Amino acid sequence: MSESPITASVDFDRDGLQHGFLKLPHSHDGSAWGHVMTPITVVRNGEGPTVLLTGGNHGDEYEGITALLKLANRLQPEQITGRVIIVPMLNHPAVLNGSRTSPLDGGNLNRCFPGNPAGTLTEKLADYLTRYLVSISDVVLDIHSGGKTLDLLPFAATHRMDDKDFEARCLAGAAAFGAPYTLFMAELEGDVLFDSAVEGQGKVFISTELRGGGTTTPETVAIAERGIDNVLRHAGVLAGEVETLPSRALEIPDGDAYRVSEHAGILEFTVALGDWVKEGEVIARIYDLHRTGEPPKEYRAPYDALLIGRRHPALVNVGDTFAVLAVPR
Numbered sequence: 001m002s003e004s005p006i007t008a009s010v011d012f013d014r015d016g017l018q019h020g021f022l023k024l025p026h027s028h029d030g031s032a033w034g035h036v037m038t039p040i041t042v043v044r045n046g047e048g049p050t051v052l053l054t055g056g057n058h059g060d061e062y063e064g065i066t067a068l069l070k071l072a073n074r075l076q077p078e079q080i081t082g083r084v085i086i087v088p089m090l091n092h093p094a095v096l097n098g099s100r101t102s103p104l105d106g107g108n109l110n111r112c113f114p115g116n117p118a119g120t121l122t123e124k125l126a127d128y129l130t131r132y133l134v135s136i137s138d139v140v141l142d143i144h145s146g147g148k149t150l151d152l153l154p155f156a157a158t159h160r161m162d163d164k165d166f167e168a169r170c171l172a173g174a175a176a177f178g179a180p181y182t183l184f185m186a187e188l189e190g191d192v193l194f195d196s197a198v199e200g201q202g203k204v205f206i207s208t209e210l211r212g213g214g215t216t217t218p219e220t221v222a223i224a225e226r227g228i229d230n231v232l233r234h235a236g237v238l239a240g241e242v243e244t245l246p247s248r249a250l251e252i253p254d255g256d257a258y259r260v261s262e263h264a265g266i267l268e269f270t271v272a273l274g275d276w277v278k279e280g281e282v283i284a285r286i287y288d289l290h291r292t293g294e295p296p297k298e299y300r301a302p303y304d305a306l307l308i309g310r311r312h313p314a315l316v317n318v319g320d321t322f323a324v325l326a327v328p329r
């Protein structure tokens with residue numbers, strides 16, 4: 001495979017604190033020899049583990065962006081052993097645009113892995129992450145939230161894997177994050193996620209969802225900041241004990257847990273985020289906006305579960321995931 005067109009203005013092998021950029025050539029009408037400039041911070045202090053911390057994989061998910069910008073301002077080399085690589089705004093054009101995907105090429109970064117050095121801008125970035133940053137890391141924490149269209153209970157997550165030792169190491173990382181919920185997730189499109197690119201290299205991967213709706217709260221940013229420090233401690237990069245807090249063990253068991261709308265209209269939830277629902281219980285109704293006198297379409301829970309995610313906007317279309325369910329494990 002050819003070399004990446006991306007170059008880093010930081011030296012990953014140098015001790016100390018460096019703020020710089022990943023530079024991706026992007027020739028366009030406004031700048032013939034322009035670049036996409038992705039901000040990056042590297043903090044290194046001698047030999048030790050490497051932790052890669054990423055936010056803004058989707059541009060409208062703000063807990064990771066906020067907490068990692070704060071970390072880049074506060075973390076000093078003398079506080080750590082090893083190396084911390086911080087990329088708070090992975091899909092930088094999307095972050096600047098306040099959107100999930102890149103306005104430059106429509107790229108959804110977390111559907112572009114393992115990437116392609118000769119592909120679109122977003123595919124080139126995915127390839128650089130896969131082959132250049134993940135390869136030098138031991139642990140990767142990718143901080144997501146629900147974005148503008150989803151609201152999700154705050155959780156850290158990993159996946160069921162064939163290699164049970166590896167699964168246990170990834171689960172230990174997710175548990176160390178210390179979110180109020182810790183999940184095994186069945187994914188809708190596993191092969192093209194950052195998750196798979198990291199796990200495929202045998203590196204511990206931890207992801208999160210920390211509410212959403214296109215904003216943050218003091219509580220969700222605090223969960224992100226505490227989780228980051230906990231993961232750094234768990235990896236042995238930061239001194240001190242992991243700050244353990246009660247966390248509920250859950251599992252998204254299968255694709256059925258993602259409830260997809262077959263109707264368009266106004267969404268009325270009959271249960272709240274964090275409520276337990278019973279099999280057959282109505283969880284939401286959708287009202288047709290084109291006429292009066294029409295009974296709403298009712299959506300019921302397929303099994304006993306906790307409502308861990310819901311669509312944030314009230315307007316809903318055919319094909320939207322409007323509810324996400326999880327069960328105890």
Ligand SMILES: [Zn+2]
Nearest residue numbers: 058061144145
């Ligand atoms: Zn996301």
